[in-house]
Structure formats: C-alpha cells, structure tokens
Amino acid sequence: MEEAHSVNSPRRVLSFSKRKKQKPGFRDSDSRRSFPFKASQVHHGPKPSEVYGFVGSISTVVATVIFLIWAYVPDKLLESIGIHYYPSRYWVLAMPTYLMVTLMLTLAFYIGLNFIATPPPTSLNTLFDEYSREPGELDPRMEEGEDRPIDPISDIDISRINDLMFNSK
Secondary structure: OOOOEEEEOOOEEEEEOOOOOOOOEEEEOOOOOOOOOOOOOOOOOOOHHHHHHHHHHHHHHHHHHHHHHHHHOOHHHHHHOOOOOOOOOHHHHHHHHHHHHHHHHHHHHHHHHHHHHOOOOOOHHHOOOOOOOOOOOOOOOOOOOOOOOOOOOOOOOHHHHHHHHHHOO
C-alpha cells in the first residue's frame, strides 16, 4: 500500500501522493477542517509581552524626547508655543542624580543582604546542609566491561577535595 508523503510548512501542509494524478493538495492550517480546536481557542496576533515591550520602548523614546526638549529649549521658545507651566530647571540635574543614587543604594542594599544571609567561612553550613548527599555505592557484582548506570548526584567529601588540590603534584 502506498503512503502519502507530506511536508510541514509554517503556513500549510503540502501533501504529495503518487496515486493522484492531480496537483499537490494544499490545506490551509487556519481552516476549521484541518485544525481540531474551536476558533475561540485559537489565539492569533501578538503576545501580550510583545505588546508591552513595544509600548514600553515607544514610551521611553517619547519621554526622553520630552525631557530633552524641557532641558535644552529656552523658556521664551516654550512660552511662545503655548507651554507656560513646566517644572523648574533644577530638576533637569536633580532627577537623574536622584535616580542614580537610588540605583546605587539599592545595589548596595542587595549586596549587603546577601552578605548577611551568607554563613561565615568557619561554619559547617558551608560544607553540609539538608540537601547534602553522600556518594552511593554501585553494585560490586557489576564488571568493568558491562554497561554501568550513571552515578547518582552526590557531594564530594572535603578531605578528597583537599587531597586533590593540595597533595597531588
């Protein structure tokens, strides 16, 4: 019995059969016959994260342009086009400075919290914790030539690490 050959494409399935003497059949993947789900379950269009990213990038560009106009255009020109109220020019320098200081303090606070949460170097908690595992023993009946299972994940003993690092030449 002859099997139908098909090629998957992002848009449609191309079906080639040697039995048929007609042109290859094109089935649209968006049609209801070829797609088993209801039309309400199929989501077409951009993902929400893509939309948020696009809107965020456009908003950032617009806000930057407005900030630069406010910072560099003279007061008389702004008043001539009808803009009579705007924040003081003091904030042109103060806003980025406050933002950078806030960012640096947040970073320092985060690093400080990590130092507080880390045990001291003399603590045994740096070597052992509730997830520590001793290496398991394999079945001694297994010979070297046979397929051996992969050893389970385990911790290496600190004395073995010290021997490898400091005693081997």
